[in-house]
Amino acid sequence: MPSASFTPEGPYRLASSIRFLEGFTPASYEQVADGVLRLAFPADDGHSVIGCAISQKEAGDTPSAAVSARFTVHRDGRTVPAAAGTPAHAAARSQIARILSLDVDGTGFPALGETDPVVAGLQADHPGLRPVCFHSPYEAAVWAVIGNRLRVSQAAAVKARLARDYGQAVDVAGQRLHAFPTPEALRRLDRVDGLTGTKVERLHAIAEAALDGRLDAAALRAQPAEFALTDLRELPGIGPFSAELVLIRGAGHPDVFPAAEPRIHRAMAVEYRLDADTAADPARLARIADAWRPYRSWVGSLLRVRAHERATSGPV
Template sequence: MTAVSFTPKGPFSLAASIRFLEGFTPASYDQAPDTVLRLAFPTDDGQAVIGCALRQKGVADGSAAVHAEYSLYVDGTVTQPADGTPAAKAARAQIARVLSLDIDATGFPALADADPVIASLQAEFPGLRPVLFYSPYEAAAWTIIGNRIRRTQAARIKACIAQQYGEVVEVEGQRLHAFPAPDRLRRISDVPGLTDVKIERLRTLADAALDGRLDAAQLRAQPAEFALTDLKELPGIGPFSAELILIRGAGHPDVFPAHEPGVHQAMAAAYGLDSQAAASTTRLAAIADAWRPYRSWIALLLRAHAHERRANQV
């Protein structure tokens, strides 16, 4: 396997990432109870699948290096890209993006100095950064699969698609099914639980990905409002889905989710807002302005806090 290391800029805990994935329904994360994070996913260009194992030791200061070993799989054949090659650089960049290690977070702890809500969230989830979908393409596929059905049902369907059409790779003794690359997704026919409309939209999405319309770097490089407008031109992608793709697929660190009621409710509870303020997206966005340039990250912590509260009430 090819070995690479990442030195986080600012706090980062791989253990926190693993705990997050264990409760993140779309990931269907069910692996050995150890300190290794095992991932399998198509490369951004769709030409291969990455099988990756990540470790981190000595996180007392929250910035210990993260070590990754990965291989590339092409139709079952394993390759090891040489350091410095385009394939190796692209794989390294994608692995870093998935864990938000491509973001300089040295200024993130300072947000707590002026906001006790943020201080409490950072204390509750030390070192947690957004764990992303493997690509904007996969995030978009999730929004189409999950439209108007329960998240648990959508997760089963997504896992079924991976098992039926995706590449199988072995990572640290475990067999993982990667979500199919666009050229495979465009060939899907019958998937239990998916309507004909959703299947057609997934095929259209695959074509859009192959045409470069879901490139993470391009989505992040342009103003967020422009990226969201472009994404909403895709069939089946509305305002909520577009935000999810940009924030959790492309990994944009500084977007306030204006169309995510769950985050709004969590904000209202955390900041003690009355019902009128809680219903005002303008008011909530004004509060979130103080979170710049990490608005997406604070929204994630609020979402994680709300999830923990619900779990503890069961």
């Protein structure tokens, strides 16, 4: 089985990523508690599927122990050779790294906490947690379309059902997982239980965009964020909030302030004890977030995790 090794630049703990996914409804992550992260997902090429088992060496208090992934690549029900040195191996390795934000140099991230007590608190509460991204910009855009005007639990059920009924099943470290349908498979669906005809049409458009290269993660991250967001908003069903979701959580851009994400804005207001006028002004919030560069997406992610914890913990 092909394998890949990653040496995190800066703090990273796989256990923190697993805990995040266990509480992240779109992921529907419920697996054996053995410290192994098992994933199955459409590959960036739009045609293949990757199954991978990710683990991290135990190294005491070492904040950036090596991470390893054993994976398989499948297409049309067959396993694709992906030995080291092949394009298939390089593509799979790159996508796995992006999903876990291991493709970003995080050595400068701890320094943000030295000058910002709020960031310091977030880092202390969630050691080694980096943004865990959607498997691709394609899946992030699909989630945005499915989730529009649906409760999160309803949207997650639709997404899981699509994976079970139309996605490829892959055996990963002793468990059978269903990847979400590839763009090729998704665009062939005439109807989807729980979704309107308009949403199905939008899903077809997302699938076509992925196959046309319009949702390429590297291309989205290579251009100025405002240009990428403008391009994404041209897709049916993708507004300002969804475009940021695709760029930050789909393409894994590490340094974008989520100007259209009210939950993060409310979290900033609470953590920074902002007055009402500042809390309601995205431009003022963006100026506060300038101090988080070049990790604005990372701090935003931690703020959202903190807000979710506060919302679900109940009275103490």
